[in-house]
Amino acid sequence: MLKDRLSDPFSPSLHSPPRKSGAPGQPLSRSSHGLDQFFSSLQDQESLSILDFSGASQANISFITNMGHRIYSNDVVRAMEEAFGSGGDFVENQTDPQRAAAFLRESLDFPEGSFDGALVWDTLQFLAPPLLQDTVDQLCRILRPQASLLAFFHAEEKAQSAPLYTYRIVESKIMSLTPRNQVRPVQYFNNRSLEKLFQKYNSVKFFLTRDHLREVIVRR
Amino acid sequence: MWNKRKEEEYSPKPAQAPIPASSQTKETAPMSSNPTPSHAPTSESRGPANIGKAVMIKGQIFSREDLTIDGEIDGSVELHEHRLTVGPNGKLQAGVKAREVVVLGTIHGNVEASDKIDIRKDAKLVGDIKTARIVIEDGAYFKGSIDIARPEVSKPAAAPAQPKAASAAPAAHSSSATPATAAAADSSR
Numbered sequence: 001m002l003k004d005r006l007s008d009p010f011s012p013s014l015h016s017p018p019r020k021s022g023a024p025g026q027p028l029s030r031s032s033h034g035l036d037q038f039f040s041s042l043q044d045q046e047s048l049s050i051l052d053f054s055g056a057s058q059a060n061i062s063f064i065t066n067m068g069h070r071i072y073s074n075d076v077v078r079a080m081e082e083a084f085g086s087g088g089d090f091v092e093n094q095t096d097p098q099r100a101a102a103f104l105r106e107s108l109d110f111p112e113g114s115f116d117g118a119l120v121w122d123t124l125q126f127l128a129p130p131l132l133q134d135t136v137d138q139l140c141r142i143l144r145p146q147a148s149l150l151a152f153f154h155a156e157e158k159a160q161s162a163p164l165y166t167y168r169i170v171e172s173k174i175m176s177l178t179p180r181n182q183v184r185p186v187q188y189f190n191n192r193s194l195e196k197l198f199q200k201y202n203s204v205k206f207f208l209t210r211d212h213l214r215e216v217i218v219r220r
Numbered sequence: 221m222w223n224k225r226k227e228e229e230y231s232p233k234p235a236q237a238p239i240p241a242s243s244q245t246k247e248t249a250p251m252s253s254n255p256t257p258s259h260a261p262t263s264e265s266r267g268p269a270n271i272g273k274a275v276m277i278k279g280q281i282f283s284r285e286d287l288t289i290d291g292e293i294d295g296s297v298e299l300h301e302h303r304l305t306v307g308p309n310g311k312l313q314a315g316v317k318a319r320e321v322v323v324l325g326t327i328h329g330n331v332e333a334s335d336k337i338d339i340r341k342d343a344k345l346v347g348d349i350k351t352a353r354i355v356i357e358d359g360a361y362f363k364g365s366i367d368i369a370r371p372e373v374s375k376p377a378a379a380p381a382q383p384k385a386a387s388a389a390p391a392a393h394s395s396s397a398t399p400a401t402a403a404a405a406d407s408s409r
Contacts, residue, residue: 072366073365
């Protein structure tokens with residue numbers, strides 16, 4: 001299981017300083033330029049379809065539907081756990097073609113151009129390279145042209161593990177993060193590697209935060 | 221002979237849908253696992269209808285009263301003006317239409333709740349939702365799209381003396397269903 005890969009669950013040393021750190025499992029609140037940009041790109045439009053990878057939450061559903069949009073909720077971390085968590089190593093399991101296909105089918109089996117925006121949060125950084133690229137390409141396929149995608153990547157190069165959060169939208173530029181567990185990132189991403197990862201997209205914009213989080217807005 | 225009490229309990233739906241009343245529900249077990257006397261009182265005094273956890277039904281269910289399902293249903297469930305509660309043991313592989321839907325168990329299928337859907341902790345819903353209001357407790361699992369249908373404001377009687385607009389109005393009205401929404405609804409499976 002993904003949980004089995006916990007090195008030191010919710011280790012305080014891995015929590016970034018600017019966060020108002022509460023007890024483990026307690027939500028943290030932070031502002032996000034990436035989130036702000038994402039919602040700015042949706043302004044003055046209605047009835048858009050937004051894909052949310054954080055799973056069902058009242059906060060996200062209310063926020064997005066109150067904007068007049070439709071939300072598609074999917075807990076991709078759970079889909080990862082189901083596809084790769086049992087038997088063997090979580091990362092090695094991602095190279096198993098059958099498991100990878102099952103994950104893609106479960107998470108991204110939509111017709112071309114189904115969505116006007118995607119909130120993938122920090123899920124991509126836990127995918128191993130071949131599957132990661134497939135996932136990013138599938139996202140490109142199911143997004144409409146000019147659609148925005150918001151993703152987070154931990155920018156601490158030497159981190160042995162990174163916190164995995166559940167993301168809840170509080171306001172257009174404020175989100176609440178509830179720690180789920182600590183997971184070893186599969187690889188370190190810098191701006192160059194992210195540009196390469198999203199090369200099929202139209203544009204990539206980065207926001208590096210003080211708490212070692214790289215916020216990325218990608219335009220299809 | 222016509223039995224009044226039976227008529228009250230099993231009164232068929234008014235002729236609103238072309239569904240043969242007799243053929244829709246196939247039971248593999250009694251409708252309720254709760255022991256009830258054979259001369260049961262009318263629905264007003266016995267509380268909401270209940271499909272117990274030992275019951276499995278394949279087919280279509282129509283109800284004109286609130287219904288609690290704690291068993292397994294494979295088919296469809298319609299309670300247009302009433303509340304459906306899927307109990308913790310309830311497993312629906314079914315499309316659902318009701319005024320209000322409360323989920324504590326599992327639904328695989330699309331849900332249309334004209335008023336509200338309430339997905340409780342530990343519930344599981346895989347399917348698309350169309351509703352006016354939604355409540356999801358933390359811990360619930362949901363996979364699918366949510367389309368909030370704002371309640372339609374009942375139109376005042378149509379302005380009688382506007383022959384010019386008359387031809388354009390119906391077209392404008394019918395196109396108000398957003399194509400993007402409709403497309404995404406189809407696409408989400």
